[in-house]
Amino acid sequence: DQQVKQNSPSLSVQEGRISILNCDYTNSMFDYFLWYKKYPAEGPTFLISISSIKDKNEDGRFTVFLNKSAKHLSLHIVPSQPGDSAVYFCAAKRNSGNTPLVFGKGTRLSVIA
Amino acid sequence: GAVVSQHPSWVICKSGTSVKIECRSLDFQATTMFWYRQFPKQSLMLMATSNEGSKATYEQGVEKDKFLINHASLTLSTLTVTSAHPEDSSFYICSASYMGWGNEQFFGPGTRLTVL
Numbered sequence: 001d002q003q004v005k006q007n008s009p010s011l012s013v014q015e016g017r018i019s020i021l022n023c024d025y026t027n028s029m030f031d032y033f034l035w036y037k038k039y040p041a042e043g044p045t046f047l048i049s050i051s052s053i054k055d056k057n058e059d060g061r062f063t064v065f066l067n068k069s070a071k072h073l074s075l076h077i078v079p080s081q082p083g084d085s086a087v088y089f090c091a092a093k094r095n096s097g098n099t100p101l102v103f104g105k106g107t108r109l110s111v112i113a
Numbered sequence: 114g115a116v117v118s119q120h121p122s123w124v125i126c127k128s129g130t131s132v133k134i135e136c137r138s139l140d141f142q143a144t145t146m147f148w149y150r151q152f153p154k155q156s157l158m159l160m161a162t163s164n165e166g167s168k169a170t171y172e173q174g175v176e177k178d179k180f181l182i183n184h185a186s187l188t189l190s191t192l193t194v195t196s197a198h199p200e201d202s203s204f205y206i207c208s209a210s211y212m213g214w215g216n217e218q219f220f221g222p223g224t225r226l227t228v229l
Contacts, residue, residue, distance in 0.1 A: 036220075043117070043220035044220045046218075046219070089156070089157065100162055104156055106156060
């Protein structure tokens with residue numbers, strides 16, 4: 001049972017436009033959410049996170065929105081750059097110490113120049 | 114800061130041999146390390162959680178006798194794939210965290226294992 005779902009396996013966006021990556025979760029015990037960026041044959045790198053007590057967190061070009069009632073979060077990248085092309089993983093966990101992350105299957109973002 | 118390394122980055126072995134993968138936290142002490150596996154076009158699947166000085170906790174369906182995990186120090190955890198078979202071919206990634214940092218986990222670059 002996939003507890004974290006990224007239903008779009010791929011997304012193409014023109015350079016300079018907004019990229020919106022979506023993520024849904026089913027486990028109501030999750031209260032901390034993270035986005036990771038991953039290049040082939042490399043480990044994921046942390047991008048941005050959000051706690052369930054917030055509905056928005058912003059860091060430069062990256063903004064994460066959380067809708068707890070819908071169990072949905074999204075990552076907005078604006079403006080998109082060619083270097084943003086990678087696979088983006090949504091992850092969730094319980095906010096209690098060193099609990100493991102549960103990952104979605106990822107969305108491959110291609111930013112076209 | 115918060116750099117995690119893995120060694121080797123790529124390994125090819127014959128079926129039936131054992132392979133050891135090292136995960137090191139280079140600039141911090143990792144109270145907990147996690148081992149993940151990723152098959153092509155799939156998500157990262159958690160295999161086990163390892164706390165320093167204690168036995169690893171394995172996820173359901175992961176054979177603890179096949180995937181031996183040792184976390185003997187605060188900077189090193191090892192995953193040994195025993196009697197590897199072609200179906201064990203995968204991308205293995207570790208992550209490390211420090212209790213005082215809450216939810217931060219830092220990932221290694223991964224190890225590509227190919228079993229012939």
